[in-house]
Amino acid sequence: MMIDLQNIKQQFDIIGNTQALDRGLDVACQVAPTDLSVLITGESGTGKEVFPKIVHKFSSRKHGQYIAVNCGAIPEGTIDSELFGHEKGSFTGALDTRKGYFEVADGGTIFLDEVAELPLSTQVRLLRVLETGEFLKVGSSKVQKTNVRIIAATNVNLQEAIAGNRFREDLYYRLNTVPIIVPPLRERKDDIYLLFRKFASDFAEKYRMPPIILDPEARTELENYPWPGNIRQLKNVTEQISVIEHNRDVSKDILSKYLPVNNILPVLYRSVDDTKSFASERELLYKILFDMRNDVNELKAWMYKLSKRETSVQEYDKIFDESPLIYPAVDTSREDSPNTDHIPDLMSQEKEAIRKVLKKYKNKRKPAAEALGISERTLYRKIREYDIEELEND
Secondary structure, three states, X not given: OOOOHHHHHHHOOOOOOOHHHHHHHHHHHHHOOOOOOEEEEOOOOOOOOHHHHHHHHOOOOOOOOEEEEEHHHOOOOOHHHHXXXXXXXXXXXXXXXXXXHHHHOOXXXXXXXXXXXXXXXXXXXXXXXXXXXXXXXXXXXXEEEOOOEXXXXXXXXXXXXXXXXXXXXXXXXXXXXXXXXXXXXXHOHHHHHHHHHHHHHHHHHHHOOOOOEEOHHHHHHHHHOOOOXXXXXXXXXXXXXXXXXXXXXXXXXXXXXOOOOOOOOOOOOOOOOOHHHHHHHHHHHHHHHHHHHHHHHHHHHHHHHHOOOOOOHHHHHHHHHOOOOOOOOOOOOOOOOOOHHHHHHHHHHHHHHHHHHHHHOOOOHHHHHHHHOOOHHHHHHHHHHOOOHHHHHO
16 A cells, blocks of 8 residues: 555644654554554544544545543543443433443444543443444343444553453453554654644634744754643744744744643752762761661670570570671662771771770779760660670770
């Protein structure tokens, strides 16, 4: 099948020459003559709704009904009735028998936009249509047949939805027979200015005023902006400027007023020269490590008290000193892991500090502990841990 992409772009008012866009259009045209189901994925505002129209237009169903259904806009309680119809009296308010979209569109095409919003119960009904062409009206036991081409679209990651039990895996594979991926606007930088000029011209004609024109700096700003809302956002911004600004020549400063600043979560940052901050963080980490060791030493004492004293304190100390819990494991493979080579230095500094304070207070533990900012019990444990009991007899 020979495809004239430029002709198709003119027919469907498509602006852009990006390779990814052309690839999507080419796939839509190639699959159109078949009856294969198509799944269109892409971010919100990228223009996914034009692709099912192309598929329908160039298919053998082009003279049949084309119905676009926004699955996210229909309440969960009425979605089955909308899609498959209902019998009179099947629920409160069902005053008459009603045909659903699958019955109305028999021989045509149904486009299910935001298909990920369908309830799981409706997904089961849809799967049956895809597999057998059969469906049941709400409140009816009579099986009906339909011959429709189903095209679906979503801006949701369906693989994640499947993992979260929000979308059926078997339905995904049925819909995704032929995938079409619509690129976001930030990946179509060469098309951004073309789209802007088109929208500016359209709004100039609509509001009967000269079109707005960007200076070089404004154009660069326009093309470098990430456009999280894609084409829809670009069109809205162009319309706002066209209506509000009296000056038709738009500068970078003027354009920036209409471009929302992206909300970015704060990121922890440390300057290379900020050595004091890094040192304080490292000392805090070491303090935590020492506190954890002290907690383990307290556990040793408790276990000794709870024992039947059949094992000596020295034997308990040996058992615990060989345990990896004494010093918590540190993942040294990580770039941000602490350098444990400094721990012995800090230990010797702590030991020396205790020795000096004990000497100052003539080996009286209570005032020495207060000066060190620790409990007398902790000081005793430190003295025993560092083997400095002999200071009491100095």
